[in-house]
Amino acid sequence: MERRTRVRFAPSPTGPLHMGGVRTALYNYLYAKQHGGDFILRIEDTDSHRFVPGAEEYIIEALKWCGIVPDEGVDKDGKVVETASERHPHAPYRQSQRRGIYRAYAEQLVANGYAYYAFDSAEELEAVRSAAEARGETFTYNQKSRMSLRNSLTLSAEETSKLLEETVNWTIRFKMPENTVVAMDDMIRGHIEVNTDTLDDKVLWKRADELPTYHLANIVDDHLMEITEVIRGEEWLPSLPLHYMLYKAFGWEETRPRFAHLSLLLKPVGNGKLSKRDGDKMGFPVFPLRWVNAEGEASHGYREDGYFPEAFVNMLAMLGWNPGDDRELFSLEELIQAFSMEKVQKAGAKFNPDKAKWFNKEYLRMKSDEELTDLFVPILEANGIEVTGCYKCPVSHDFAAHSVSKNYVKGVVALIKERATFVADFWTIAPYLFAAPKEYVEKDAAKFWKEENYTLALKAAEHMYGYEGPWTAEAVGEELEGFIRGNEWPMGKVMNCLRLALSGASSGLGIADILSFIGKDEFRSRMENAVAQLG
Numbered sequence: 001m002e003r004r005t006r007v008r009f010a011p012s013p014t015g016p017l018h019m020g021g022v023r024t025a026l027y028n029y030l031y032a033k034q035h036g037g038d039f040i041l042r043i044e045d046t047d048s049h050r051f052v053p054g055a056e057e058y059i060i061e062a063l064k065w066c067g068i069v070p071d072e073g074v075d076k077d078g079k080v081v082e083t084a085s086e087r088h089p090h091a092p093y094r095q096s097q098r099r100g101i102y103r104a105y106a107e108q109l110v111a112n113g114y115a116y117y118a119f120d121s122a123e124e125l126e127a128v129r130s131a132a133e134a135r136g137e138t139f140t141y142n143q144k145s146r147m148s149l150r151n152s153l154t155l156s157a158e159e160t161s162k163l164l165e166e167t168v169n170w171t172i173r174f175k176m177p178e179n180t181v182v183a184m185d186d187m188i189r190g191h192i193e194v195n196t197d198t199l200d201d202k203v204l205w206k207r208a209d210e211l212p213t214y215h216l217a218n219i220v221d222d223h224l225m226e227i228t229e230v231i232r233g234e235e236w237l238p239s240l241p242l243h244y245m246l247y248k249a250f251g252w253e254e255t256r257p258r259f260a261h262l263s264l265l266l267k268p269v270g271n272g273k274l275s276k277r278d279g280d281k282m283g284f285p286v287f288p289l290r291w292v293n294a295e296g297e298a299s300h301g302y303r304e305d306g307y308f309p310e311a312f313v314n315m316l317a318m319l320g321w322n323p324g325d326d327r328e329l330f331s332l333e334e335l336i337q338a339f340s341m342e343k344v345q346k347a348g349a350k351f352n353p354d355k356a357k358w359f360n361k362e363y364l365r366m367k368s369d370e371e372l373t374d375l376f377v378p379i380l381e382a383n384g385i386e387v388t389g390c391y392k393c394p395v396s397h398d399f400a401a402h403s404v405s406k407n408y409v410k411g412v413v414a415l416i417k418e419r420a421t422f423v424a425d426f427w428t429i430a431p432y433l434f435a436a437p438k439e440y441v442e443k444d445a446a447k448f449w450k451e452e453n454y455t456l457a458l459k460a461a462e463h464m465y466g467y468e469g470p471w472t473a474e475a476v477g478e479e480l481e482g483f484i485r486g487n488e489w490p491m492g493k494v495m496n497c498l499r500l501a502l503s504g505a506s507s508g509l510g511i512a513d514i515l516s517f518i519g520k521d522e523f524r525s526r527m528e529n530a531v532a533q534l535g
C-alpha cells in the first residue's frame, strides 16, 4: 500500500543549529512537499546532560526564518506541541515528555530475546576497560565480552529479578546477533552490507533516569509517527545497522522507513567538516541566527549579518544537490519542484563563503527598489538620518537637519544597488549622499588637495553654481566636464579634488551622480567646508 510521505527533522537541543543541520531540515522539507507529504519536527532531548537552554527556541526560530514550516510538531505560536490534536496526533513531540512509552518497547525486546538487562556499574566497566587497555586492546560490550559481564545472560533468573527490583543502575542492551550480514539500502549511497561482528551491544534504555537512548527513542518514534523516509546527516550512518536490527526485532520491517544519509559540509579550505572555528577564522557565519552561549560569547548568524533568508536557503540547497543543469537561482517553491534525492551527491560539499555572498547579491538585485528602501530605512535611522514622507511624496532633503525623504532614499538605492551585496552596504557605499563628510581621508587629502588643483576645482564649482540647466546627473556631468575640458585643465586631478570635498575620499561614486543627489546648495556648502578644513 502506498503510504503518505512523512519525514521528520529530529534535532537534539544541544546548542544552536549548525548550517548543516538547517540543510538537513531543508532537504526533509523539500522532499515532503514534493511528495505532497508531511514534514514533522521532533525534539530529541533524552540526553539531559547535553541539554542547552534556548536551543529548542533557536531551532524553531531558525526554521521559521528560512521559511521551513513544520506541518506537525510546532504550533502557530512556535511552541513544540505537547497535547495531541487532529493536526498534531503524535504529541508530545519532545522525547523527554514521551519517556513513559519507551520502557515497554525495551522490555518487549528482552522478552523476545533481542535484548538483555545489564547490571555492570560504571566502575566495573571502567575496570574492564583499563584492563583491556593494559593488554593493548579496546573494550567493547559485545557478543564476545557480554558473557563475562554482569547481565541477565550470565546471572541466574533469581539474581536478575533481585537486581532489577533492588537496584537502579541497570540498563537494557541490544543483543547484537553474531556473524550476521545486515543488508541495507541508502537512497544516496545505494546498497550497504555490514557484518554484526563489528557492532557492539548498545544501551537502549536506562533505569537510572528511566530514559531511552537515542537509538531506541528514534526507532520507536519513527515507527509511531509513521515516518516513511529518514533523511539525516552522514554521522548517523554507522548507527544504521543497529537501526535495521531494531526494526527487525520489533517486527516492523514492513513499514521500516527508507534512509538517506547526507554528506557533510566541508571546510572552504583544507579537509574536514565545516566548523565554527572555520567561520571565526575566515569571517563567515556557520549558524543561521546569532547565538550567545552561556559564557556570553556571541557567534555570527546569517540573519544578523544581513543575508536574505531566500539567499541562505538557496545557497544551502545547492550544497550537495544540483538540478542537473547550470541553473543556480531557485525560490523555495522552485526547489520543491526541482529537488530530487537522485541528484544529492555522495561526496561532501565544500562550503564557499564567497558563493554565499554571491547568492545574497543576486537576491538583492532581484528585490524592488522600494523593498530595499524599506529595509534600508532602519539602518539610516540607526546612523542618525531621519527618513520622512512616502513613496508618492516629492523628493527632498535637508542635510543640515539630517533628514531625507523616502523617495530620495529610493533614488540612492536605485543608483547603488548593483554595487551592494547586503542592504547595510548602501550606507557604507555612500554615507555622503545622506550627510556631509565630517572628515577627509588623510592620505587622499595629502595626495589630491594641492593648491594648483583645488583652485581649479573651486573655479569649476563656481561655474556650476551659475549653471541654470537641468540638474540631472547627465546634464550636470556634461556641463562640468565640458567646462574643465574647455579650459584644458587636468580632468582627473580636478575631479579628485571635487570628490574629496563632496564625499571625504577620492574614490567613490561619480561626481555627476553625487551632485545630482545633493543639489547645488549642498555642493557649495561642501566646497566651503573643504576649503575651511583642508586649507
Ligand code: GLU
Binding pocket: 009, 010, 011, 012, 044, 218, 230, 231, 232, 233, 236
Ligand atoms: N537527534 C539526532 C540528531 O541530533 C537525530 C538523528 C536522526 O535524524 O536520526 O541529529
